[in-house]
Amino acid sequence: MANTHHPQTVLGRLAAGADRAARVTHTEHVPPRPGRHADWPARIRAEVVECVRLTGIDRLWEHQAQVASLALDGTSTVVSTGTASGKSLAYLIPTLSALVEGAEAPNGRGATALYLAPTKALAADQRRKAAALATPLGDAVRAAVHDGDTGPEEREWARLYANYLLTNPDMLHRGILPQHSRWSSFLRALRYVVVDECHTYRGVFGSHVAQVLRRLRRLCARYGADPVFLLASATSADPAEAAGRLTGLPVTAVTEDASPRGELLFALWEPPLTELSGERGAPVRRTATAETAELLTDLAVQGVRTVAFVRSRRGAELISLIAQDRLAQVDRSLPRRVAAYRGGYLPEERRALERALHSGELLGLAATNALELGVDVAGLDAVLITGYPGTRASLWQQAGRAGRTGEGALAVLVARDDPLDTYLVHHPEAVFSHPVESTVLDPDNPYVLAPHLCAAAAESPLTERDAELFGAEFSDLVAQLEQRRLLRRRGTSWYWTRRERAADLTDIRGSGGSPVQVVESGTGRVLGTVDAGAAHTTVHAGAVHLHQGRTYVVRSLDLDESVALVEESSPPWTTMARDTTSVSVLETEKEIPWGRGRLHFGSVEVTHQVVSYLRRKLVTGEVLGETKLDLPARTLRTRAVWWTVTEDQLDAAAVGPEILPGALHAAEHASIGLLPLFATCDRWDIGGVSVPLHPDTLLPTVFVYDGHPGGAGFAERAFRTARAWLTATREAIASCECDAGCPSCIQSPKCGNGNEPLHKEGALRLLRELLAGAPSPDSTSPQNAGGGRPR
Numbered sequence: 169m170a171n172t173h174h175p176q177t178v179l180g181r182l183a184a185g186a187d188r189a190a191r192v193t194h195t196e197h198v199p200p201r202p203g204r205h206a207d208w209p210a211r212i213r214a215e216v217v218e219c220v221r222l223t224g225i226d227r228l229w230e231h232q233a234q235v236a237s238l239a240l241d242g243t244s245t246v247v248s249t250g251t252a253s254g255k256s257l258a259y260l261i262p263t264l265s266a267l268v269e270g271a272e273a274p275n276g277r278g279a280t281a282l283y284l285a286p287t288k289a290l291a292a293d294q295r296r297k298a299a300a301l302a303t304p305l306g307d308a309v310r311a312a313v314h315d316g317d318t319g320p321e322e323r324e325w326a327r328l329y330a331n332y333l334l335t336n337p338d339m340l341h342r343g344i345l346p347q348h349s350r351w352s353s354f355l356r357a358l359r360y361v362v363v364d365e366c367h368t369y370r371g372v373f374g375s376h377v378a379q380v381l382r383r384l385r386r387l388c389a390r391y392g393a394d395p396v397f398l399l400a401s402a403t404s405a406d407p408a409e410a411a412g413r414l415t416g417l418p419v420t421a422v423t424e425d426a427s428p429r430g431e432l433l434f435a436l437w438e439p440p441l442t443e444l445s446g447e448r449g450a451p452v453r454r455t456a457t458a459e460t461a462e463l464l465t466d467l468a469v470q471g472v473r474t475v476a477f478v479r480s481r482r483g484a485e486l487i488s489l490i491a492q493d494r495l496a497q498v499d500r501s502l503p504r505r506v507a508a509y510r511g512g513y514l515p516e517e518r519r520a521l522e523r524a525l526h527s528g529e530l531l532g533l534a535a536t537n538a539l540e541l542g543v544d545v546a547g548l549d550a551v552l553i554t555g556y557p558g559t560r561a562s563l564w565q566q567a568g569r570a571g572r573t574g575e576g577a578l579a580v581l582v583a584r585d586d587p588l589d590t591y592l593v594h595h596p597e598a599v600f601s602h603p604v605e606s607t608v609l610d611p612d613n614p615y616v617l618a619p620h621l622c623a624a625a626a627e628s629p630l631t632e633r634d635a636e637l638f639g640a641e642f643s644d645l646v647a648q649l650e651q652r653r654l655l656r657r658r659g660t661s662w663y664w665t666r667r668e669r670a671a672d673l674t675d676i677r678g679s680g681g682s683p684v685q686v687v688e689s690g691t692g693r694v695l696g697t698v699d700a701g702a703a704h705t706t707v708h709a710g711a712v713h714l715h716q717g718r719t720y721v722v723r724s725l726d727l728d729e730s731v732a733l734v735e736e737s738s739p740p741w742t743t744m745a746r747d748t749t750s751v752s753v754l755e756t757e758k759e760i761p762w763g764r765g766r767l768h769f770g771s772v773e774v775t776h777q778v779v780s781y782l783r784r785k786l787v788t789g790e791v792l793g794e795t796k797l798d799l800p801a802r803t804l805r806t807r808a809v810w811w812t813v814t815e816d817q818l819d820a821a822a823v824g825p826e827i828l829p830g831a832l833h834a835a836e837h838a839s840i841g842l843l844p845l846f847a848t849c850d851r852w853d854i855g856g857v858s859v860p861l862h863p864d865t866l867l868p869t870v871f872v873y874d875g876h877p878g879g880a881g882f883a884e885r886a887f888r889t890a891r892a893w894l895t896a897t898r899e900a901i902a903s904c905e906c907d908a909g910c911p912s913c914i915q916s917p918k919c920g921n922g923n924e925p926l927h928k929e930g931a932l933r934l935l936r937e938l939l940a941g942a943p944s945p946d947s948t949s950p951q952n953a954g955g956g957r958p959r
Contacts, residue, residue, distance in 0.1 A: 205230065206426070213264075242396055248402070262360065310329055346669060361398070370609050381415050405603055436592070462490075467532065514696065548571070617642075675700075683699055703732070721734060740786055747778045749776040772808040781794070806875070
């Protein structure tokens with residue numbers, strides 16, 4: 169890298185001027201690290217060693233050799249090392265070696281291997297990588313992608329001839345396992361199952377994938393195969409335990425990273441306050457979206473190759489659009505060198521963007537996390553991260569996309585105006601001095617397990633022997649499914665008896681139904697899709713929808729037909745949906761005293777309804793107006809943590825009836841904002857309700873619940889870390905410089921009540937009183953207990 173692209177030089181140019189310099193709240197220098205080599209494992213085929221050497225790699229890093237040796241021994245293994253540490257080669261070496269060996273088998277198909285990726289982009293990238301590496305091996309390695317973008321002829325070729333199949337859990341769930349008899353020769357020869365980026369399989373999605381893998385293991389056993397699982401993960405807490413819960417097998421972890429690393433300069437960046445006032449007169453910061461677009465523009469002008477990660481599809485489109493407009497004012501040739509990349513694009517659009525990024529044709533890309541996961545983007549100089557991505561694992565994964573060739577790189581976290589981001593940019597130790605989080609998933613969630621038992625029964629009748637594979641909930645759930653006439657018992661087995669496909673009972677991504685097609689009303693052209701669960705909030709009538717830099721307005725949403733009709737338009741605003749929510753307690757599973765108050769964990773039913781949407785100015789976020797909507801209410805049975813306070817505690821905290829609703833509401837907002845520090849979740853994965861007198865508890869109560877049917881493990885994690893979680897919540901509110909509350913502390917971007925009422929000082933006094941009675945971390949097992957469902 170030229171000196172002009174040295175990370176310190178690049179950051180210096182970005183932060184030039186007093187106003188810009190004040191936005192950098194902290195810089196962290198991660199020094200370079202030398203690598204440590206190891207000898208090749210003796211049992212790796214010589215042909216494979218030669219293939220790797222032809223790419224310029226003569227020796228392995230220590231962790232690569234360790235993974236390969238364990239795999240050859242038949243030990244399921246997870247490699248959890250840093251970004252660009254060569255994890256792909258670690259699992260490819262034993263996999264390719266097995267395929268070469270199998271190709272020499274006198275009869276039959278020989279060995280096969282299955283690769284699973286969370287995104288299509290990653291599977292396509294790994295297909296290119298494997299094919300390039302294995303070219304000298306000829307027909308011994310026949311790699312093929314089999315996913316939703318694959319045409320019928322390519323799918324048939326993959327089924328008949330491929331011995332290295334690259335797909336995703338969705339296709340495994342819906343396409344391969346239900347048709348296992350057609351895949352019997354592949355499954356019978358299956359030696360290795362590679363699960364890449366396994367840290368992404370968390371929450372409800374991770375719980376679904378855990379059951380899909382159990383179904384795969386069950387069918388492999390039927391065909392006489394017992395594959396070794398090789399998992400790759402970003403650095404995570406206790407990867408062996410997480411991988412074990414995901415696969416249902418004992419897994420050995422390789423965690424010591426022996427690869428070399430270039431230096432990384434990591435800056436925390438806080439956008440400035442504007443002169444505008446938001447809800448309730450609160451000060452408003454410049455949006456992270458506008459700030460990132462400006463930084464991306466500056467970097468593109470300097471020729472610094474950059475990816476800007478954004479949390480939402482809309483955000484990716486907006487950043488690309490704003491940057492293109494700004495670049496057009498500098499040089500008319502530059503706008504075409506910046507683009508957006510997100511899910512919902514048509515396959516040919518995604519492939520074209522990936523090629524342009526690889527070739528260097530694109531200087532800047534505003535991307536959702538589809539590019540976070542392992543896609544090898546060589547030559548990047550910088551990464552912009554628009555808002556904390558929800559976990560430290562994702563933060564470091566995104567930061568690691570730059571500098572992958574071993575050169576220095578710059579990463580900038582641009583804070584959004586919310587409690588967690590504000591807390592982090594002013595408490596850098598929470599980012600740089602804490603280990604990454606544990607992966608939270610709950611395979612025993614009955615809402616997850618039940619449809620997979622139906623799918624498993626459709627694949628091969630269930631028996632009592634399957635309880636060992638599917639867990640302690642097996643017998644109870646099979647009995648319930650039998651009562652509901654979804655399963656029928658004949659002798660000692662249970663059968664699926666319906667005409668419809670059992671695999672269609674559940675969407676493992678948790679989107680809650682068929683995707684909604686976004687259709688241009690004038691032409692009938694399908695622009696893309698939106699998850700069913702997000703349709704009410706993103707493509708309601710009047711919503712602004714962005715696609716490939718073009719702006720559309722939704723004219724109508726037909727929920728029965730799953731179609732949103734849009735027209736191209738350019739309003740000077742974005743839209744944000746508002747909803748109302750109520751919670752009822754179904755079952756309290758655990759509770760502990762907190763002084764005179766109590767902390768609870770259990771099952772709840774949440775009723776919520778999108779009732780209106782706000783129109784906000786594009787760059788400033790200023791609210792222009794609110795429009796009512798008429799959409800049906802939806803109910804959700806899930807898991808929650810909640811705390812109650814008594815009248816005596818209210819008196820001690822000097823929180824009277826006139827400020828109690830605002831104090832509870834403010835504490836609820838701030839606690840939701842801080843929970844991602846303690847559980848592997850995003851604030852959009854969780855919800856909350858606060859009530860001055862709840863009908864089920866008969867006390868002032870604050871609920872925080874998982875936003876997924878049956879729960880996702882986040883509320884349980886909140887219950888177990890409640891003291892630290894609520895202490896950080898109180899500290900975040902107290903350290904904010906505003907007078908009466910703002911988006912950086914107690915206001916929420918998704919509040920259904922327009923952030924009314926809120927009382928900052930009341931929340932502080934209430935949390936102080938609640939925490940005064942909290943048990944010490946060592947005095948109660950829930951504070952430090954590990955995973956698993958409370959009984």
